[in-house]
Amino acid sequence: MAEEAEAAPCFLDKFQSQRYPGAFTPESWEQEFDEIPMFMKKSPAEIDPEQNPALACLQSIIFDEDLSPEEQANTYKNEGNDYFKEKNYKKAVISYSEGLKKKCSDQDLNAVLYTNRAAAQFYLGNYRSALSDVITARKLKPNHLKAIIRGALCHLELKNFPEAVAWCEEGLRIDSKEKKLVELRAKADRLKRAEQRDVRKAKLKEKKEQSQKEVLHTAIKERNIKLFLEASEKEDEISDGLADMCLNGFSSDSAMGTKVYLDENGNLNWPVLFLYPEYGQTDFISTFHEDSRFIDHILVMFADLPPWDLESKYHPSNLELYFEDEAREEMYQVNTENTLLQVLQHQRYFVKAGSPSFLVLVKHSPFSENYFFGKKVHRLK
The missing domain is CATH 1.25.40.10 (Tetratricopeptide repeat domain)
Structure with a gap:
């Protein structure tokens, strides 16, 4: 019994000093545990069976x-x-x-x-x-x-x-x-x-819009208002009369997001842009009635001096209105007592992008003189 008692500590010492074959290592036991098919956390499809013989064995049984x-x-x-x-x-x-x-x-x-x-x-x-x-x-x-x-x-x-x-x-x-x-x-x-109802509504809307475009086209044509054509068109084709216009293109939103339209009285109302080249500023009137005079709008726009007019020179009485004929490099002064329709009917005025535009300059200012340099200026009655 004494010999057995002495042998027991020796056996235990040997067991503690030698690693059990196949045992997990303290540093990577979690990874080794995951490699046992029964305890795998990953899908078998994500594991190469050649790297895991146990998994390969199981799969060979299943498949x-x-x-x-x-x-x-x-x-x-x-x-x-x-x-x-x-x-x-x-x-x-x-x-x-x-x-x-x-x-x-x-x-x-x-x-x-x-x-x-x-x-x-x-x-x-x-x-x-x-x-x-x-x-x-x-x-x-x-x-x-x-x-x-x-x-x-x-x-x-x-x-x-x-x-x-x-x-x-x-x-x-x-x-x-x-x-x-x-x-x-x-x-x-x-x-x-x-869906069928929406299709019917869309077709009715399209038909109505097309009808409105045709009515608008007729109204513009009857007034002999000319529209700007692409540069590829010949100039004499434009000056011979009203150019054919694309209804879809013309009636699309202008740069400021508005359109020309006919009111209930059959009058055209235009989106009009005023440009101040001296200061790089603009004014926009979304609804300019064709029978309205320019002076009436100018008086409202310049009732107070604009904040960008640092020299306080943009008084209504000091201002001149022009439109430019880019093809001929000529300027036409607009009589501010005229209505929008009178100006749009001028033989050299072409509405571009669905929105008439005009230049506003100060009389006899150095900037105006320089701007007119090399250009022919026509004074409208």
Whole structure:
């Protein structure tokens, strides 16, 4: 007994001093623990089986190549279903795809694989891929109700409302009490009717706008107001009369976001831009009635001196109004007692970008003299 008592401490000392074969190391025990298939935190698809013999062994049992294509496909289907339950839809798609690669002869199983993959694709937002899968599933199994429901959902997400209704009706011919299809058909039919209503409204609106454009075009043409053409057009074609205008282009918003329009009395109201080149400033009148005089607007705009007029020289009595003929490099002075219509009807005035514009300069100022240098100036009565 004494000898045994003496041997026990020796054995314990040896056990403590020597590492147990296969034991975890203190520094990396967590990593080693994760490599045991039963306790893995990562998906097997993320791990190279060659680096983990235990995992390779398990996978060879699960996906045994000696199994029939039907058995292998079914195994992948179950694996995909597990991923699907975990909401790991990307991995589910991979598993279902692997099952389909086995090309088994069980068409019902293949239909299920396509339908399940469609469900995973649907939750990934890949509606067209999902729809393609359910269409294939129905070719294999025409009365596969889950495929029909998934196809109706895909059409709904793709805003193919008539097609969604059609799929629902096909499914209800198979099972008239299928609650999901009844709900989907009601929703798709409601959205289809709303879409059709919106299309009708859009067409009526387009027709009304086109009619208004034509009326506006006629009003401008009757007043002999000329519109600026692109540089590619010949100048003599412009001066011969009113240039043909693109209704869509002309009636689009001007730079300041307003349009010329006819009021209830049949009068044109224009967005007009005033430019002050000396200071790089502008004024904008969104609604300038064609029968309004320029002086009336100038008196309102310069009732108080603008803050940028540091020399206090922009008094209404000191101002002159011009428009520029860029093609001829000529300036035309506007009589401020004239109305907007009178000026727009001038033979050398062309409305550009749907918004008439005019230059405002101070009489006899050094800037004005320099601005006029090299240009011919015409005084309008």
